[in-house]
Amino acid sequence: MTDTHDRIRSLVTDNTFVLFMKGNRNAPQCGFSSKVVDVLDEYLPEYVTVDVLSDPSIREGIKEFSSWPTIPQLYVKGEFIGGCDIVTEMNDSGELEEVLGTKRAALLTPDITVTEGAIKALTEFAEGEKPVVRLEVAPGWRYGMDLDEVRPSDIVVDRDDVAVVMNRKTARKVNGMTIDFVSGPEGGGFKIDNPNEPPKVQLLTVHELDRWRKEGKSFELFDVRSPAEMETASIEGAHALDDAGIELLEKLEPDTPVAFLCHHGVRSQRAAVAALKRGFKHVYNVEGGIDAWSREIDPSVPTYG
Secondary structure, three states: OHHHHHHHHHHHHHOOEEEEEOEEOOEEOOHHHHHHHHHHHOOOOOOEEEEHHHOHHHHHHHHHHHOOOOOOEEEEOOEEEEOHHHHHHHHHHOHHHHHHOOOOOOOOOOOOEEOHHHHHHHHHHOOOOOOEEEEEEEOOOEEEEEEOOOOOOOEEEEOOOOEEEEOHHHHOOOOOOEEEEEOOOOOOEEEEEOOOOOOOOEEEOHHHHHHHHHHOOOOEEEEOOOHHHHHHOOOOOOEEOOHHHHHHHHHOOOOOOEEEEOOOOHHHHHHHHHHHHHOOOOEEEEOOHHHHHHHHOOOOOOOOO
16 A cells, blocks of 8 residues: 555645546546536646546545545645535635635636527527527536526527527536537437547447448457457458557557447447547447448358357
8 A cells, every 4th residue: 555655645746736536527427526626627727637446546545545535535735625525615615716726717708609500490499589598518528408598697608599508617618619400300409519528439330330441541440359259250450459459559649540349339338438548539339340240231241149
């Protein structure tokens, strides 16, 4: 435990603001961590977060180091401040400004584009009236939109034909967002493009994979199945995720598109998530796996149970 305490001590003394949490600033993995991130984001453009879920020794060691049993934990200039309840109370009382040494940052109205198609759909929902749309970004970058009215504390993006309203938490996450409406066989739906959203695993259909291969798109395909499975059925050019495959993966640049394949798409999803944690920005999971490839693209590839 001494080595772990030394690592923790270095983190809290070498950095002015350190939050030990579940997940990271862009993707908190528990409600308490998310709440503290929301508070700190009001004050600090930069601070260090340490994901205790990715390091069990840190997860247990920080509790002993601070003599505090829960996560998250905030340190400022090497001093332990507290967990979620204490940080929240200090924020409500105004004491947090003094501890952090900075005032709450001024929040500019975000730049949000609402396309003509989205405005038309929203106006229909509002029965011809100018729509006032409440926008919410929930944990995990899940989006919510509904017709509402302006509240006193709202941040308002007001256009001639639509108004988008939101709380401060959402406003910090949506600058540069585009809201569109895409028609479809069941009436269509809204599509949101948010440049602030961190990378996530994207689904890749076997038809898209086939097109990528035919077009010569630059990407790497990794097959996470066992050697026996790959001997039974495989896609030419796919790399086994064995020692050699892992070595190749580690040498790739973070901007390299990487796709993962298994039997049906479950094991490959786990591998894709791990690739995100390694820092890859364009990560894909082949939907349906080799089974879908056999049935929909290349019947010469055997199927197996």
